[in-house]
Amino acid sequence: MQNAKDLKEYRCEMQESLDNTFLRQALDTFAVAYRGSRAKAFAGFDINRLVADVAAAKDAVLPRLDELFREFKKNAEAAGVTVHFAKDADEANAIIIRIAQETGSHKIIKSKSMTAEETLLNHALEDQGLEVTETDLGEFIIQLRHEGPSHMVMPAIHLSRHQVGDLFTDVTGARQEPDIDRLVKVARRELRAKFIDADMGITGANFAITETGAIGLVTNEGNARLVTTLPRVHVALLGIDKLVPTLEDALKILKVLPRNATGQNITSYVTWITGANECASAPGRKKDIHFVVLDNGRLEMAKDPLFSQVFRCVRCGACANVCPVYRLVGGHKMGHIYIGAIGLILTYFFHGPDKAKNLVQNCINCEACKDVCAGGIDLPRLIKQVHVRIQDTKGHPLPSLLLGQVLKNRKLFHTLLRSAKWAQKPVAGSDGFMRHLPMMFFKEHDFKALPTIAETPFRDRWPGLRMEVAKPRVKIGLFSGCVQDFVYPEQMEAAVRLFADHQVGMTFPLSQSCCGLPLQMMGEAKTSRDVALQNIRAFAQEDVDHIVTLCASCASHLKHNYPVLLADDPKLADQARVFAAKVIDFSSFTHDILGLQAKDFTGDGRRATFHSPCHLCRGLGVHDAPRDLIRAAGLEYKEAAESEVCCGFGGTFSAKFPELSAELLKKKLDNVELTGAEILLTDCPGCIMQLRGGLKKRGSQILVQHTAEALACRRKDK
Amino acid sequence: MTMTGDKDRRTDLCSRFTEKATAVSAVVRQIATINDAFAYCANLCGTGQEKIIAAPGLESSHYDLLADQCGKNGLTCINSGMRGHLSGVDIGFTMADIGIAETGTLVINCPGEELRLATMLCEYHICVLPCSKIVRDAFAADQQLRTYMRKAPNYTAFITGASRTADIERVLALGVHGPLELHILLLED
Ligand code: SF4
Numbered sequence A: 001m002q003n004a005k006d007l008k009e010y011r012c013e014m015q016e017s018l019d020n021t022f023l024r025q026a027l028d029t030f031a032v033a034y035r036g037s038r039a040k041a042f043a044g045f046d047i048n049r050l051v052a053d054v055a056a057a058k059d060a061v062l063p064r065l066d067e068l069f070r071e072f073k074k075n076a077e078a079a080g081v082t083v084h085f086a087k088d089a090d091e092a093n094a095i096i097i098r099i100a101q102e103t104g105s106h107k108i109i110k111s112k113s114m115t116a117e118e119t120l121l122n123h124a125l126e127d128q129g130l131e132v133t134e135t136d137l138g139e140f141i142i143q144l145r146h147e148g149p150s151h152m153v154m155p156a157i158h159l160s161r162h163q164v165g166d167l168f169t170d171v172t173g174a175r176q177e178p179d180i181d182r183l184v185k186v187a188r189r190e191l192r193a194k195f196i197d198a199d200m201g202i203t204g205a206n207f208a209i210t211e212t213g214a215i216g217l218v219t220n221e222g223n224a225r226l227v228t229t230l231p232r233v234h235v236a237l238l239g240i241d242k243l244v245p246t247l248e249d250a251l252k253i254l255k256v257l258p259r260n261a262t263g264q265n266i267t268s269y270v271t272w273i274t275g276a277n278e279c280a281s282a283p284g285r286k287k288d289i290h291f292v293v294l295d296n297g298r299l300e301m302a303k304d305p306l307f308s309q310v311f312r313c314v315r316c317g318a319c320a321n322v323c324p325v326y327r328l329v330g331g332h333k334m335g336h337i338y339i340g341a342i343g344l345i346l347t348y349f350f351h352g353p354d355k356a357k358n359l360v361q362n363c364i365n366c367e368a369c370k371d372v373c374a375g376g377i378d379l380p381r382l383i384k385q386v387h388v389r390i391q392d393t394k395g396h397p398l399p400s401l402l403l404g405q406v407l408k409n410r411k412l413f414h415t416l417l418r419s420a421k422w423a424q425k426p427v428a429g430s431d432g433f434m435r436h437l438p439m440m441f442f443k444e445h446d447f448k449a450l451p452t453i454a455e456t457p458f459r460d461r462w463p464g465l466r467m468e469v470a471k472p473r474v475k476i477g478l479f480s481g482c483v484q485d486f487v488y489p490e491q492m493e494a495a496v497r498l499f500a501d502h503q504v505g506m507t508f509p510l511s512q513s514c515c516g517l518p519l520q521m522m523g524e525a526k527t528s529r530d531v532a533l534q535n536i537r538a539f540a541q542e543d544v545d546h547i548v549t550l551c552a553s554c555a556s557h558l559k560h561n562y563p564v565l566l567a568d569d570p571k572l573a574d575q576a577r578v579f580a581a582k583v584i585d586f587s588s589f590t591h592d593i594l595g596l597q598a599k600d601f602t603g604d605g606r607r608a609t610f611h612s613p614c615h616l617c618r619g620l621g622v623h624d625a626p627r628d629l630i631r632a633a634g635l636e637y638k639e640a641a642e643s644e645v646c647c648g649f650g651g652t653f654s655a656k657f658p659e660l661s662a663e664l665l666k667k668k669l670d671n672v673e674l675t676g677a678e679i680l681l682t683d684c685p686g687c688i689m690q691l692r693g694g695l696k697k698r699g700s701q702i703l704v705q706h707t708a709e710a711l712a713c714r715r716k717d718k
Numbered sequence B: 001m002t003m004t005g006d007k008d009r010r011t012d013l014c015s016r017f018t019e020k021a022t023a024v025s026a027v028v029r030q031i032a033t034i035n036d037a038f039a040y041c042a043n044l045c046g047t048g049q050e051k052i053i054a055a056p057g058l059e060s061s062h063y064d065l066l067a068d069q070c071g072k073n074g075l076t077c078i079n080s081g082m083r084g085h086l087s088g089v090d091i092g093f094t095m096a097d098i099g100i101a102e103t104g105t106l107v108i109n110c111p112g113e114e115l116r117l118a119t120m121l122c123e124y125h126i127c128v129l130p131c132s133k134i135v136r137d138a139f140a141a142d143q144q145l146r147t148y149m150r151k152a153p154n155y156t157a158f159i160t161g162a163s164r165t166a167d168i169e170r171v172l173a174l175g176v177h178g179p180l181e182l183h184i185l186l187l188e189d
């Protein structure tokens, strides 16, 4: 649950999680194990196709929602179900309370339902004096602890066997050892009695099939089967997003859901219920059965051109499983009720901007969630967009506004960067790191050494570097991004030297500016668009085949976000698409287009490893090119564990959440050091800043370079 | 399709089913006749103890054979009255309607409460699956499933392995609410 007033309080709460050793260990093990079991469950399948099938099935529902709901209601009622529509959480709870009263139900058993968590149904029922028992083991545990779930699929993942043992000792009044098998049997015994006595069973539903009026439940424990069978009354509470036209659609989702959630091919039980089934404890041996279909903001979401894709969510929880921030702080700090990437978004829609305002800033934009989403939802984009909406209504914080104003005006921005060079003089060391941090940085930044602004930016060096290539085999425009222009110009120079050897015609349009990603990250949508336009115009006059950048984040932003940012104007959108199509990252250009091979280099056999920037591996789908190049350059390549996990830089994220950034960096560097590599290479200046700073603090001798630098100094005919 | 092609396909589906069901800790055995299933059931219990076997879904000729077999072993066999045994029976004995090879899943159409409870409230669930009823994946059973669901009221269960949970420290534990073990008897028909 999210009750933090402001970012500061929120950061304090997260520190508690960071200090919780059990939680950290549990989530670490889980993150690594999950990746393996998911891959195994999908082996032999074309995941992208399965995900596309889910997305298409769900998208097709959107324009037909009203009609499908009517059909579902008609078919379900013909089979003996009473179907209710609830516009919000209070209404849903009131309907269920009324059903309990009318049926004289006092004892209620529940199987796991995120929708019931969303409406805080248990509280509402208990306020009426009704006895509610959760029967899913995890939910049973957290109910006894008066907590919310910390994961959508594994609600008690934050607890240890010792905590559960103590809890069960209290509940049963007898000492319970922390032995998992035995604890499970204790719950089995305790709960069996509750099943027998219950008047009413409440479940959620994973599918509501309109063609038959049936619902489908996907579970592992088998408690939902008892909940829907033993009591005389059954109420299923489900979001209207669970509607699917046919059984076939449901089966498409079922093919992905368990594999993506827990790496199971299918759950132990999938239960399909149509109509009022036989029930020996009910009058006339017929179950009194109700479906409560909840809106609570979903219908509005369905009409939104951007957010309607949230309907594709099948609640598999995978977006939390892979999220590096979730892995650090756990679900209670990374969601209000719904957890993980989707939780950041749903919190805004279901629980309002106040609950969401701190949460939405806690995304490092690594795209790991988007990469595994069962519905192919562009989660990081939606998270940013929620941030934009909150700022647009609640007001923009000053630093964010200032950044916007500065970046909008390229000359002003560059002048500031040049003068920062002078401002840092008194604190800069001769080794390119700042000795003491300037006032403008918080003390929490101390986990890494920050670089200094370069003496001469790349844009000033360019006139001296440019050379005419008589018959270029390919013509490119260089996009530097601000970090390589002003902090690491030597990386750009290295690339220029390498390209010059291979007849590449190069230009560097001087009116280019920051790519605008930091603005996007700060939720400054308007200035982000302004900056995009500036850059497109800067390259519009150039006759080039490719626009090459050494920064993976810039590349991914230019390629994927520019067309979206300018989509509102058809003419500009066209220009943006032409521009975006030309954008390519350094390694792909060097490997795929130039085709550089071992014969182009003289290697020295030193051991090197690679950190894969989020925006390279997931943003651009590039995996092999840089590794192949490193080997071709004659280095001994050694893959590091979790080489595609975020290093914790995330641009402005590391300034907002320095504690989280530091932890991610620590893990990254531990894995790097384990390879025994002398050289750490990567394709993004932001990552380099983070990695170099962290290694420097550790006193490590590992050399951090851009892949371009490592290749340039091993050119054959240099 | 030729006869041999058909046979190959069937063997292939059977072995795929077996592989997938075994992977989720179901015990899978081949049997030649339905009588073998009754013997298996009676033997699983051992003899001379007060054990209850519930087999509510069986057609009467089969039920009689099973009850006979159980009687010889001193076991109690029932085909109704599950509500009188809510704390559980020892064995639930059922017949599957469909088997899904892709996931090792049993499909049991069980609108009748007795049959449903027999699959939920037992310690051991023994289910006979005729090989001819195994299909490639759930989509291949789409028509049949729709037929069940259209004939309301209906309760159709997909059952894959034993009841399981990983809710404490993600450690797998079997039998949290449903059966502790699932035994599947593949009947060559
Ligand atoms: S983009 Fe990365 S940090 Fe953000 S929610 Fe997704 S996985 Fe988490």
Ligand code: SF4
Pocket (backbone or CB within 6 Å): A312, A313, A314, A315, A316, A317, A318, A319, A320, A341, A342, A369, A372, A373, A374, A375, A376, A377, A379
């Ligand atoms: S957003 Fe995607 S990954 Fe996250 S729970 Fe929903 S379907 Fe699963």
